[in-house]
Amino acid sequence: MTSYTNEAPDDLQVFLNKLKLYLDKAYSKPDKEKLKRLLASAKIDIQKTGRWGSIHAHAEAKVVFYVLYKNLELITPGVKENLKNITYQMLQAENCGLEVTDLEFFPVASPENVSVEEELMETIEAAKQVTNGINLPAELIAKGKEMSEAYLYIYFVENALRLFIEKIQGQKPLDFPRDVTRTIEKNKNNEAQSRFLPLRGNSDLFYCDFVQLQQIIVHNWEYFKEYFPQQDQHWLRVKIEDMYRVRNLIAHCGYISKEELQMIKSNFKMILRQLKFQDNDKDGF
The missing domain is CATH 3.30.300 (GMP Synthetase; Chain A, domain 3)
Known part of the structure; x- marks a missing residue:
């Protein structure tokens, strides 16, 4: 038994x-x-x-x-x-x-x-x-990996700029352009109606678009000019607008060239160097 x-x-x-x-x-x-x-x-x-x-x-x-x-x-x-x-x-x-x-x-x-x-x-x-017989080509996987690499650089620069502006904002009375303020208010209202979405952050800077970050910097140039080469607004504007164009292309399932990917990496290094995002930066971020 x-x-x-x-x-x-x-x-x-x-x-x-x-x-x-x-x-x-x-x-x-x-x-x-x-x-x-x-x-x-x-x-x-x-x-x-x-x-x-x-x-x-x-x-x-x-x-x-x-x-x-x-x-x-x-x-x-x-x-x-x-x-x-x-x-x-x-x-x-x-x-x-x-x-x-x-x-x-x-x-x-x-x-x-x-x-x-x-x-x-x-x-x-x-x-x-x-999938009703639709054949998904293997090259989509390879291209997807390349685009995710490019987006990682853009993601880091975008949020590093937010942290940089936030640091200066804690020291100086920054003024936001009117269209930036409207975007912030719009995104906050949209988020309030979609409770299932996670909060973007506890700063208004996380509710504005990537390209608008350089608008905030230029609008308050007297507080930011010392951080950029020859105190040149054009230097920053061109780099961010180039990265923003690529960001939108990737977001809409586009594919960028190797030259554009190299540009993203180069801008990534130059912008962070100017913001002093190094280990030996005594102020830190």
């Missing part, structure tokens, strides 16, 4: 690995690949309900799977029922004496060790059945 523990396995991760191995080596139903993808990077928890099940000497239990958010779409009634049966069979093999009466699924973020490229390729592969 089998003696059941009526408890979950001591090591749930080991149990989950056995479950995955069974799916890979022994399971043969049509939803095999769906189940394997569903449990990729998943975690498991087994919770007893405190009641006895309908099977003799078995305690009721609910099994909770924590799965990648993008994989939630794989869950259908059939997939859920099959996974429930498999999990029960594996618990039987462990002599746990638990009757699985329910499955629950909770989303989790992608693991940190999964690169954006890997996750993107996996998502594209999974979506082939719903």
Whole structure:
């Protein structure tokens, strides 16, 4: 006579690995690949309900799977029922004496060790059945990586300028141009109507556009001129407007040339050098 523990396995991760191995080596139903993808990077928890099940000497239990958010779409009634049966069979093999009466699924973020490229390729592969035969060329991945590199430089410069202006604002009475003030008010109102969006920041500077940052600097040039070569407004205006043009191109899914990418990197270095964003800057930012 089998003696059941009526408890979950001591090591749930080991149990989950056995479950995955069974799916890979022994399971043969049509939803095999769906189940394997569903449990990729998943975690498991087994919770007893405190009641006895309908099977003799078995305690009721609910099994909770924590799965990648993008994989939630794989869950259908059939997939859920099959996974429930498999999990029960594996618990039987462990002599746990638990009757699985329910499955629950909770989303989790992608693991940190999964690169954006890997996750993107996996998502594209999974979506082939719903893209109506549209072939997504591999070069889109390569171009996307190049554009993300360019945007990273722009993102850093844009927010470094905000911090720089904010620092000067703490020392001098800055005045914002009227169109900049209107943009700030507009963006604040839009954000107030979309509560699900995160706040941009606790400074008005985070509610104006990238190109407007140089407008603020030029409008208050008497406080900023000492930070720029030959106290030349044109030097800053040209560099920011060039980067802003590329920023908009990327934001609208455009593709920039290698020369434009090199320009972004060059402007990045020159602007930060002028703002004294170095480790030895005694004031710091």
